[in-house]
Amino acid sequence: MVDVRRHFLDLIRQDGVRLAPELAAAFEAVPREVFVPEGFHRRDGGWVAPADPEFLPTVYRNDVLVTKMNGDVPVSSSSQPSLMAIMLEALDVRPGMRVLEIGAGTGYNAALLATLGAEVTSVDVQEDVAARARSALARAGITGVRVAAGDGYRGDPDSRYDRIIVTVGVAGLSPHWFEQLTPDGLVIAPVEHAGHHPVLSARPGGPMTAAVVCSSGFMSATGPLGARHAGSHPPSAGELAELTEAAPARWSPPLKTTGYRDLWFAAGAWHGRVTLATLPGHLVLLDRDRTGGAVVLPDGSILAGGVEAERYTADAVTLIDRWWRLGRPSMRSWRIDLALDGDPAAPIWVPRGFTIERRET
Ligand SMILES: C[S@@+](CC[C@H](N)C(=O)[O-])C[C@H]1O[C@@H](n2cnc3c(N)ncnc32)[C@H](O)[C@@H]1O
Structure with a gap:
């Protein structure tokens, strides 16, 4: 033993x-x-x-x-x-x-x-x-x-x-x-x-x-x-509508798990529709029907589908460029300001403001 x-x-x-x-x-x-x-x-x-x-x-x-x-x-x-x-x-x-x-x-x-x-x-x-x-x-x-x-x-x-x-x-x-x-x-x-x-x-x-x-x-x-609150992202999405490549890969080799999670954290700080697509298991900007949007893969390519595919692809490109320009900040670089929200009868301190405070990559 x-x-x-x-x-x-x-x-x-x-x-x-x-x-x-x-x-x-x-x-x-x-x-x-x-x-x-x-x-x-x-x-x-x-x-x-x-x-x-x-x-x-x-x-x-x-x-x-x-x-x-x-x-x-x-x-x-x-x-x-x-x-x-x-x-x-x-x-x-x-x-x-x-x-x-x-x-x-x-x-x-x-x-x-x-x-x-x-x-x-x-x-x-x-x-x-x-x-x-x-x-x-x-x-x-x-x-x-x-x-x-x-x-x-x-x-x-x-x-x-x-x-x-x-x-x-x-x-x-x-x-x-x-x-x-x-x-x-x-x-x-x-x-x-x-x-x-x-x-x-x-x-x-x-x-x-x-x-x-x-x-x-x-x-x-x-x-x-x-409890859900004003800043809640959409819950994780199940299977998405058919996705096709909307932007090519930009990183070879692809981001490692930690880098991909860092990008994901930043994308979530900057965009309210970012969540987890359980299939295929990646960062998604989920559309309002919850059936499509833009999925960002670890190599930086984007798969998109649904009626708002173009709009969410453009948002995804902006998020990736911004994270890259800032020197790929790690999730540990962020300071999170908390605000009381949730159930008014039993409020909780939820993430409200996100600021890059330390330069950790
Ligand atoms: C991942 S498990 C905890 C693992 C545990 N620390 C261990 O070492 O095995 C999560 C637990 O949180 C409990 N839980 C869910 N909501 C809760 C709440 N509002 N208050 C207290 N416990 C809660 C669940 O019943 C579940 O047993």
């Missing part, structure tokens, strides 16, 4: 993640399989049960393990370990800190936090999920984690925290979290932007701004945390 988990650390590192010794030790110490005792869905949808020979090897891949579906939609999972590692590094947890996690899921991330020495409260909106996380933590012998069932929008009203980590995709940040943070506290949360959930970091006090930690794709939160 020690070898399996050492290999697991290598897989996490292969994704370009720098693991501090304490975090590496936590990944090595916590048995991920205990947090998926009934099994999980593979990416292809098939179910992997604990008795299957592929169970342990799959648990220790650097991949998401979906543990609960609602029809075709995943509603709970253990997130991708390399993403968890990046978020935990950004959280800057030190022993003795009080950490609030929104989205207990399997309880695995809470177990890592507790192993890093934090005192953890983890909230999940689904009671059965919270109950299973509690049992898994007990079976793994993890102490120092309290799991509560409830909507994470409210946070944990009677307590104060040094850190808040959100492990579900949100449309914005709850004002309650900022009230519950200590003055030098920090929130790390994946916040919807152009069909993805870039992970943002924000602090209480001062102007309400956020910085980008990394890109990610999470399942979306229920309740006020998932």
Whole structure:
């Protein structure tokens, strides 16, 4: 088992993640399989049960393990370990800190936090999920984690925290979290932007701004945390109408994943119709019928279709040129100004203004 988990650390590192010794030790110490005792869905949808020979090897891949579906939609999972590692590094947890996690899921991330020495409260909106996380933590012998069932929008009203980590995709940040943070506290949360959930970091006090930690794709939160707002991009689109090449490739080799995500982030900052086309899985400027528009591929070529194809192709060319002229800013170059929006009865801090602040490429 020690070898399996050492290999697991290598897989996490292969994704370009720098693991501090304490975090590496936590990944090595916590048995991920205990947090998926009934099994999980593979990416292809098939179910992997604990008795299957592929169970342990799959648990220790650097991949998401979906543990609960609602029809075709995943509603709970253990997130991708390399993403968890990046978020935990950004959280800057030190022993003795009080950490609030929104989205207990399997309880695995809470177990890592507790192993890093934090005192953890983890909230999940689904009671059965919270109950299973509690049992898994007990079976793994993890102490120092309290799991509560409830909507994470409210946070944990009677307590104060040094850190808040959100492990579900949100449309914005709850004002309650900022009230519950200590003055030098920090929130790390994946916040919807152009069909993805870039992970943002924000602090209480001062102007309400956020910085980008990394890109990610999470399942979306229920309740006020998932509310649409004035700046929401269109939801991801399914299959688009027939697309034909509207502009040729401009980059050979094509942009790598990080560069493509950087372009995507910038395009979303500058254009309200940018989102994810699930088929073919790329950046799209989606038309108002939601069946066509302009898809930008990693080599810079554009495929377009539908009645507004020309208009969206022109917009896509403008976005690509602008990003290129600015020196291909990384998503970490941006400062995001936040504004209160969403459900008026339960508002959230959503991205409103985007400014390139640092020259990171
Ligand atoms: C990706 S999973 C969390 C992964 C988890 N941290 C782990 O280590 O397994 C997302 C979880 O967020 C929960 N969730 C969705 N909306 C929520 C909300 N409004 N408040 C709290 N939890 C929520 C879901 O029930 C789901 O279990």
